[in-house]
Amino acid sequence: MNKDLEILAAYKPVIMQDKKEPxxxxxxxxxxxxxxxxxSSFPKREIVINREEVDFAIEYAVWYDFDIQHLYELEHVWVYVKHDGTVKKVEASFHGKFLNMVDLDNGGLILENGTHPVVYAQPGKHALVPDPRVIRIIPDWLESCQEKAGTDGVLVQDMFADQIHTDEDLQKMTETYIKEVFGFCPSMEFEPFILEDxxxxxxxxxxxxxPERVNRQIDIIKTHFNQ
Incomplete structure (x- = not known):
């Protein structure tokens, strides 16, 4: 993993987040x-490696304990690296699909220090786009951070269904908790979040x-309402 860690650190994405992102x-x-x-982490897609064009691709599964509308979030950035070590292509997840991460004005890659892709996270929801101007055309982008915050409660993916459990009471508690504790008005001003290696x-x-990460947050929510 040590050699791989050097590779992962060299191409780690820079996530631009709203200054009020909770x-x-x-x-x-x-x-x-x-x-x-x-x-394995985004099972609806296959990562295609054309060896004539790229040496390898890196999939970064980006973990948040919360989305503004539900408990926990997993977004993705894919970085395709050529044989000379330069970046050929960057893709990122967007509400269950994925988009090319390119400069909307010239079609070029947006990189920091030559190898680190720069992407923008939708406030609260964390869907990834190449330009913050795109965020304003997403339906309910603002409402999801305010009156619609928490509406999906505890999200349970199939791969964790035997380890993460919820019920109607927990769903209601989670909705209320997220709305009251984390509801916010995005500034639409962005700053970089760079995760430590x-x-x-x-x-x-x-x-x-x-499962441990999610169940830890569930315990915090339950404690909040049972004090």
Missing amino acids: FSITAMGCTIFRETKKS DKLMTWEELKKSI
């Missing part, structure tokens, strides 16, 4: 693809830790 990234689960293979890990390590 949530921080606490981990990135990373996978290096050297051949075409289905993603020691928070990088393999996807399998992050996946293994997710």
